[in-house]
Structure formats: structure tokens, C-alpha cells
Amino acid sequence: MTEFKENINYFLVEIFNNILAFEQRCLNRFGGNFTINDVHIIEQIGLDGKRKMTDIAEAMGVRLASMTSAADRLERKGCIVRERSAVDRRIVLMSLTQYGRVTFKLHKRFHDRMANKVIEAFTDEELRVLSPALASLNEFFKKADPSMISV
Amino acid sequence: MTEFKENINYFLVEIFNNILAFEQRCLNRFGGNFTINDVHIIEQIGLDGKRKMTDIAEAMGVRLASMTSAADRLERKGCIVRERSAVDRRIVLMSLTQYGRVTFKLHKRFHDRMANKVIEAFTDEELRVLSPALASLNEFFKKADPSMISV
DNA sequence: ATGGTATAATTAGAATATCTAACTATTTAA
DNA sequence: TTAAATAGTTAGATATTCTAATTATACCAT
Incomplete structure (x- = not known):
């Protein structure tokens, strides 16, 4: 044990x-001149439509001000655009430029192939257990609270 | 699949x-006023003896200049000291202060308890497969080279 | 309609963290 | 002795995060 x-x-x-x-x-x-963080944000925005700054920040687990900073850099790099929502002008929506979409697709493909490589390294038996185990592990850490760990 | x-x-x-x-x-x-990075460096230094700046930088996967910067901050926080090796005066050795050692032990204990919590979440059967699987996964990523992934 | 409150994003400032290039000091090799 | 190699630091630039304050907008109560 x-x-x-x-x-x-x-x-x-x-x-x-x-x-x-x-x-x-x-x-x-x-990756061109993208950082890991850039790529994760691009992935969060996605190909279809526009995402609220607040939502992306939440999804990434950072404060809104940090997302503003990141969006500034991504905009400078030419892969996102920001615009005010017509419905509620407080809201800023982020979407990918053509360049951003190309980048998204490239990285998605890369991730897929990497996952394939990982899968090749295991037997079906192992995968059958590993897959739900990873899901459980993810759930654990997503919910985990420091107070769970008594010191 | x-x-x-x-x-x-x-x-x-x-x-x-x-x-x-x-x-x-x-x-x-x-954690007091330590960042994750701080903690990882403290863990790398360890309780026994002194570690070369170069070695710690390598272990952390960062450039030596980055380690200098981190060491500056850790020294300012009072948990490491740096000194020149008597054998080779180019070499700088890092070691933990008393405060650093206390911090090391605290975090080690915390990590142990967290691992316990994770283990509790799985059956023996799952652990029997998960454990070596994680080891394989680690080995995969340690060795993985970008060229393995054709795009 | 007006004023107050709440919400969303940005700005400003500070700290952490990383890198490259250049520099300093020391060691090793010729 | 001189030149080359090695280890660490410094300088400067960029990325990243946070808090607090600010600006603009929407909502609510009177």
C-alpha cells in the first residue's frame, strides 16, 4: 500500500x-509565439461565437483583471477581438480572429494526436481502468477543499 | 475507445x-506567504545538505538565471541561504534555513495527507492498476519529444 | 425622472516568474 | 601565461497574477 x-x-x-x-x-x-496560457484561453473561447470575459476568467480560475491583461496580449498578437454586447453594454465578448481559429485547429489536432500517442502506450485493460480513474481524480481535485486535509 | x-x-x-x-x-x-514555486524549490533543496544552483534549476526545468531570481526571493523570505563551495568557488550551494526546514516538513506532511485522501477515493483494485499506470504516464511525458507527434 | 446600488471591464501598481544576452569570477586546458 | 570553459549574477523585457480604484452601464427604489 x-x-x-x-x-x-x-x-x-x-x-x-x-x-x-x-x-x-x-x-x-x-506554437509560433504563443504561450501555454494563450493556447488555453484560445481553447476556452472556441470556434463558435463569442464568450464573456467573465466566463473565460472563471473557467480559467483567474480574476477578471488577469483576463483583461491576457486579452490585451492576445489582441496584440492578432488572434482575438473584443466587442461590447449589444444586449448589455457592460459585457465584453471575446471571439477568435481567422488567425485565432487556425491556431485553435492546429492545437486541437496536436492535442488529439498526443492523446493517441498516450493511448498507444497502454493496453485496453489498463485504459478501461485508467480512464474512469482519471475522471475520478479530476473530480476529486475539482471539489477538493483545503479543510479536507487536516494538519 | x-x-x-x-x-x-x-x-x-x-x-x-x-x-x-x-x-x-x-x-x-x-502556506504563509509562499508561492507554489517557492514550495517546489524548497522541496528540491531538501533537508540534508546543500544543492547546486545549477542542479536545482535543471530539476525544475528552468534556466539558471530564473533560479537566481527565485533564490533572491526565497533568501529575502528567510528560508534559504546561498554560499560558495570551498571546492570550486564558481559553484553556489543552496540550503534551507531553520525556517525553510519547518516549511519543508509542513508541506511534506500536507502532501502525504493529501495523497492519503486520494487513495481513500479509490478501491484497491483501481489503485493496483492506477499506480503503475501513473508511473507509465510519467515516463511517457518525461521522455516525450515534440517530433513524436506528427502534424 | 432621479438617485443609489450593483455589475462588468479596464487601469494602475506591485509582485512573481521566465527568458536572453552580457558580465563577472573561477576553473581548466593548452 | 593565455585562452577557453564553467557557474552564477545582472539587466532588460515579457508574461502572469492579484488588489484596489475607476469608468461605464444596468437595475432598483422612490
Whole structure:
């Protein structure tokens, strides 16, 4: 059992960092001048329609002011546009430019192929367990509250 | 099979962010004025002895200049000290202060308890598969090269 | 209609974090 | 002894985040 604990711990530290490092390597290779964060925002905006600044900020788990800052940079890079909603002029809507859409599609394709590579590394048996396990793990961390961990 | 792919993809995006968010929440709660990055560096230095700046930078996957910057901040916070090696005076060694050691132990304990909580969420059967699977996943990303993913 | 309150986004300022390039000091090799 | 290599720091620029304050808009109460 101790071995499991150590692997989980390992996961929380090492895999985390390795994924980050790998993603960065890929971006350096294929990403033009986008940062990981840029790409995640582009992914959140999506291809269809316009998203509220507030919603994207929430989805990314950052404050609205941080999203403004990021949107400034993405706008400067030419891949998003911002406009006021006609319905409620307080609301700013973000959408992708043509350049942004190309970028979205490129990265989506890249992610898909990377997921394929990962899947190839496991047997069907393993995947059958790993897949729901990852879903559970995600749910755990999404809901996890610091007070759960008594110190 | 498509379901598996979707979960893996989900893992690569969502869990990553959720773990980060959770870790940040815990740090806000228990961490004093340390950032996640601070904690990771403290963990890399460890309790026993002194580590080369270069080695820690490598382990963290950042450039040496970035580590200098981080070390400056950590030194200012009073949890590390830097000194020149007597063997080779080009080399700077980092070690934890008493305050740094207390912080190390606190976070180590926290991580252990968090791992326990994660383990509680799974059956023995799942853990038996999940543990080596996570190890494989880690190995994959550690070695993964962008050229593996044809676009 | 007017004034007060709430909401959404931006701005300003500060801190963290990363990188490249240049510099300083030390060690190693020729 | 000189030149090259190595380790760390500095300088400058960019990315990223947050808080607090500000601006503009919408909503509510009178």
C-alpha cells in the first residue's frame, strides 16, 4: 500500500511537472509565439461565437483583471477581438480572429494526436481502468477543499 | 475507445488545471506567504545538505538565471541561504534555513495527507492498476519529444 | 425622472516568474 | 601565461497574477 501512496505522491509532483515541460517543448516547436496560457484561453473561447470575459476568467480560475491583461496580449498578437454586447453594454465578448481559429485547429489536432500517442502506450485493460480513474481524480481535485486535509 | 481518448484528453487539460488550482487553494490556506514555486524549490533543496544552483534549476526545468531570481526571493523570505563551495568557488550551494526546514516538513506532511485522501477515493483494485499506470504516464511525458507527434 | 446600488471591464501598481544576452569570477586546458 | 570553459549574477523585457480604484452601464427604489 505504501507503494501506491508513493506513486500517487509522485504523480502529484512529477507527472505534473513533466506534462508542463512537455507541453512547453511542443509549443516551442510548433506554437509560433504563443504561450501555454494563450493556447488555453484560445481553447476556452472556441470556434463558435463569442464568450464573456467573465466566463473565460472563471473557467480559467483567474480574476477578471488577469483576463483583461491576457486579452490585451492576445489582441496584440492578432488572434482575438473584443466587442461590447449589444444586449448589455457592460459585457465584453471575446471571439477568435481567422488567425485565432487556425491556431485553435492546429492545437486541437496536436492535442488529439498526443492523446493517441498516450493511448498507444497502454493496453485496453489498463485504459478501461485508467480512464474512469482519471475522471475520478479530476473530480476529486475539482471539489477538493483545503479543510479536507487536516494538519 | 473514443471515450478513453476523451478522458485522456480531459486529463491533459482539466486535471492539470484542477490540481494546480487545488494546490494554490491549500497554499492560500496553510502556506504563509509562499508561492507554489517557492514550495517546489524548497522541496528540491531538501533537508540534508546543500544543492547546486545549477542542479536545482535543471530539476525544475528552468534556466539558471530564473533560479537566481527565485533564490533572491526565497533568501529575502528567510528560508534559504546561498554560499560558495570551498571546492570550486564558481559553484553556489543552496540550503534551507531553520525556517525553510519547518516549511519543508509542513508541506511534506500536507502532501502525504493529501495523497492519503486520494487513495481513500479509490478501491484497491483501481489503485493496483492506477499506480503503475501513473508511473507509465510519467515516463511517457518525461521522455516525450515534440517530433513524436506528427502534424 | 432621479438617485443609489450593483455589475462588468479596464487601469494602475506591485509582485512573481521566465527568458536572453552580457558580465563577472573561477576553473581548466593548452 | 593565455585562452577557453564553467557557474552564477545582472539587466532588460515579457508574461502572469492579484488588489484596489475607476469608468461605464444596468437595475432598483422612490
